[in-house]
Amino acid sequence: MKVNRVVSISISAALFITLLTLAACGGSSTPTEPAAAAPPPAPEAKTAPTDTPAPAPTDTPEPAPTDTPEPAPTDTPEPSPTDTPEPAAEPTDTPLPSPTDTPEPASASPYDAAMKMAGSWVGEWNNLTFGSSGSTTAEIDVREDGTATITFDLNGNVFGLFDPPPITFEISFDADGLTYEQEGHPLLGDLTLTVGDGAWSLVTVAESAGIALGVEGTLSPESIESTYTVGAPDGSWSADGTFELHRP
Numbered sequence: 322m323k324v325n326r327v328v329s330i331s332i333s334a335a336l337f338i339t340l341l342t343l344a345a346c347g348g349s350s351t352p353t354e355p356a357a358a359a360p361p362p363a364p365e366a367k368t369a370p371t372d373t374p375a376p377a378p379t380d381t382p383e384p385a386p387t388d389t390p391e392p393a394p395t396d397t398p399e400p401s402p403t404d405t406p407e408p409a410a411e412p413t414d415t416p417l418p419s420p421t422d423t424p425e426p427a428s429a430s431p432y433d434a435a436m437k438m439a440g441s442w443v444g445e446w447n448n449l450t451f452g453s454s455g456s457t458t459a460e461i462d463v464r465e466d467g468t469a470t471i472t473f474d475l476n477g478n479v480f481g482l483f484d485p486p487p488i489t490f491e492i493s494f495d496a497d498g499l500t501y502e503q504e505g506h507p508l509l510g511d512l513t514l515t516v517g518d519g520a521w522s523l524v525t526v527a528e529s530a531g532i533a534l535g536v537e538g539t540l541s542p543e544s545i546e547s548t549y550t551v552g553a554p555d556g557s558w559s560a561d562g563t564f565e566l567h568r569p
Contacts, residue, residue, distance in 0.1 A: 431496045432465055437542040439463040442566040446475060450560035453478050459566050468493050480532050480551055490514060509534065526554055543568060
């Protein structure tokens with residue numbers, strides 16, 4: 322009995338090893354004896370579903386609209402109209418008016434011109450070389466017949482000599498003025514007086530007095546002016562001076 326029990330245990334152990342081997346190799350073996358039904362496997366524990374929270378939506382901010390400024394309108398100046406000159410009209414052969422001879426204004430008569438110089442005058446003479454001076458006066462009387470009387474009165478040490486008496490000239494004039502000549506004047510000797518075109522001159526040579534005088538100047542209805550040179554006829558001495566007359 323003991324031997325059978327040992328054999329039974331050995332067979333059972335060998336069968337169990339065979340089953341394990343077959344299970345490990347994936348094979349199957351038909352046991353000689355039905356194996357004891359294995360207890361049903363414990364139901365697998367169902368894994369509780371884990372509520373994986375869906376990722377919270379991220380509010381991706383929309384890009385802020387950028388106000389792209391519209392370009393400022395540029396006032397493009399309209400081109401200024403060009404004044405296109407109208408074509409010149411074709412010249413018409415209009416005869417030019419014949420020139421009219423405009424008469425020149427009539428000049429004043431010799432008498433009217435001489436009358437502008439008539440009347441009283443006052444002034445002075447100055448010897449610039451010797452520093453002497455004196456007053457002078459003049460009277461001019463004009464007549465319609467074309468004659469006139471001119472009287473000069475020079476006061477002071479005239480010509481370095483003395484105060485001479487008034488000097489009178491009886492003259493004739495015309496549209497060209499006058500030219501008066503005299504020989505043997507008591508003070509001035511031989512003289513020539515010329516007046517015209519706003520100028521006057523006097524040239525005298527008094528040999529007996531040893532004096533020669535040359536005067537050149539201008540005249541107008543308002544003034545009579547001149548420079549003079551007085552000296553010896555042979556040029557051994559001379560002096561320069563001025564002479565002027567104006568309306569009183």
